[in-house]
Amino acid sequence: MESIRELFRVGKGPSSSHTMGPALAAKIFKEKNPDAISYRVTLYGSLAATGKGHLTEEALREILPEEKTTIIKKEKFLRPHPNAMLFEAEKKKGKKIKWLVFSTGGGSIKDLKNIYKMRKVYPHKSFKEIFEYCLKNGITLYEYVFRFEDKNIKRYLLNIWNTMEDAIKRGLKAEGVLPGPLKLERRASSMYIRSCNSRGIMERIGRVFSYALAVAEENANGGIVVTAPTCGSSGVLPSVLKYLKESYKLREEKIINALAISGLFGNLIKHNASISGAEVGCQGEIGTACSMAAAAATYLLGGSAKQMEYAAEMGLEHHLGLTCDPVAGMVQVPCIERNAMAAERALDCAVYALQTDGTHKITFDEVVRIMKQTGQDMKVQYRETARAGLATVFKMKR
Ligand code: SF4
Structure with missing residues (x-):
């Protein structure tokens, strides 16, 4: 198990998986792709269904440059978690970078390639x-x-x-x-x-x-x-x-x-x-x-x-x-x-x-x-x- 710091996070409401998780993912993606000409974020599943009331778009736009970013929604549920986001960055010469990441609750995120890793500190699991x-x-x-x-x-x-x-x-x-x-x-x-x-x-x-x-x-x-x-x-x-x-x-x-x-x-x-x-x-x-x-x-x-x-x-x-x-x-x-x-x-x-x-x-x-x-x-x-x-x-x- 990871540190309890990952459980107790300080941040803005109203929904950690709809605001804090997407904001963290956007920050990481932007830091990895600072030279992007444009960004596109596709929100899936619950992020698409309730993202409006839960202020997901506002959280993303606070991190990614407004004029370069497009946000779209697809009420399709991806695996392994229903709160999925596909980040895309377009670079010079048509090069595209994609990152599929999941907001897993409480502001935590997870991706299948483990680009974002949480350090395990506890040796016991039960x-x-x-x-x-x-x-x-x-x-x-x-x-x-x-x-x-x-x-x-x-x-x-x-x-x-x-x-x-x-x-x-x-x-x-x-x-x-x-x-x-x-x-x-x-x-x-x-x-x-x-x-x-x-x-x-x-x-x-x-x-x-x-x-x-x-x-x-x-x-x-x-x-x-x-x-x-x-x-x-x-x-x-x-x-x-x-x-x-x-x-x-x-x-x-x-x-x-x-x-x-x-x-x-x-x-x-x-x-x-x-x-x-x-x-x-x-x-x-x-x-x-x-x-x-x-x-x-x-x-x-x-x-x-x-x-x-x-x-x-x-x-x-x-x-x-x-x-x-x-x-x-x-x-x-x-x-x-x-x-x-x-x-x-x-x-x-x-x-x-x-x-x-x-x-x-x-x-x-x-x-x-x-x-x-x-x-x-x-x-x-x-x-x-x-x-x-x-x-x-x-x-x-x-
Ligand atoms: S799980 Fe759903 S019903 Fe329960 S507090 Fe969160 S948004 Fe409200």
């Missing part, structure tokens, strides 16, 4: 292997992460946490309507105020919701967020961390450890299944975010590695089969609310796991495998094409 290694060496899960990452990883994670907190602060201050045809009103600010004026369950759950909404609304507005594991699901983990940090007055060091643990679980899902809504539906995005946040919360609440695994397993298990059907192709409905629901569910999973000794029937590794299989069995309309589910209801109402 939670079982990692857990056994930790037991044998007498280390915790976050110590495992720090052992294999480079020496700057804690500083990197601190910056990730600061970026998450900034997104919460900006989102809680902002009001008004989000961009796009839905005219969706931001709710984080009013929900936060209401939670401050409430007690008990209204205060607690309202606070968690407002933090998740704050980040998800910032993302929908094209603001700076952290992929955790994607932009569309970027509100879940920050909300849970912020809520627990405030409630238990936790030191920043604990939050860094929690980020390392959540990154480890997210990485296992990314490596063994997928975090791309276009590939496996929303279970891969929101389900993964919930799983990561559940593991982090269990750690922050004093749980063992077995309990963390149980909570992470539940976070994913109870999102199995969740489809990706963004209304009008925007990362707004159901995405924003879904972040709030998953944040609360992550805390529920942690509390549930902490009420047990951590033993359970379905392992984390097994549920990851099943999530991938479920995604492969899902009809393509339910994988980020905005052609089924809730996306259809909105079209009928217009």
Whole structure:
């Protein structure tokens, strides 16, 4: 598995696989072909179907010279991943360079020729292997992460946490309507105020919701967020961390450890299944975010590695089969609310796991495998094409 830096990326919303991945690919292609007379980018599959609402063209045009670039769309699905892009550069004397590259989720890209390679830093591929290694060496899960990452990883994670907190602060201050045809009103600010004026369950759950909404609304507005594991699901983990940090007055060091643990679980899902809504539906995005946040919360609440695994397993298990059907192709409905629901569910999973000794029937590794299989069995309309589910209801109402 590669570094958790590849999972936690800082960038502009609203969709990591539609903006950050294509922007990274465009940057690499331009650097390799600076002398091109013209560029052509063909977007395939989900990038063609929902690229407009997800701002793919804008992301590409920020990198490639406007006057030299043509972007075309083909709603054909290529293998091995539905988010395909063909970059072409025309050079002097009619010479053409082509590069087929895939945006695989969370801002990551992959090509069949391995022009862009990610360095592998972890020798283990499953939670079982990692857990056994930790037991044998007498280390915790976050110590495992720090052992294999480079020496700057804690500083990197601190910056990730600061970026998450900034997104919460900006989102809680902002009001008004989000961009796009839905005219969706931001709710984080009013929900936060209401939670401050409430007690008990209204205060607690309202606070968690407002933090998740704050980040998800910032993302929908094209603001700076952290992929955790994607932009569309970027509100879940920050909300849970912020809520627990405030409630238990936790030191920043604990939050860094929690980020390392959540990154480890997210990485296992990314490596063994997928975090791309276009590939496996929303279970891969929101389900993964919930799983990561559940593991982090269990750690922050004093749980063992077995309990963390149980909570992470539940976070994913109870999102199995969740489809990706963004209304009008925007990362707004159901995405924003879904972040709030998953944040609360992550805390529920942690509390549930902490009420047990951590033993359970379905392992984390097994549920990851099943999530991938479920995604492969899902009809393509339910994988980020905005052609089924809730996306259809909105079209009928217009
Ligand atoms: S429905 Fe889920 S997977 Fe699809 S765009 Fe929204 S958050 Fe991402």
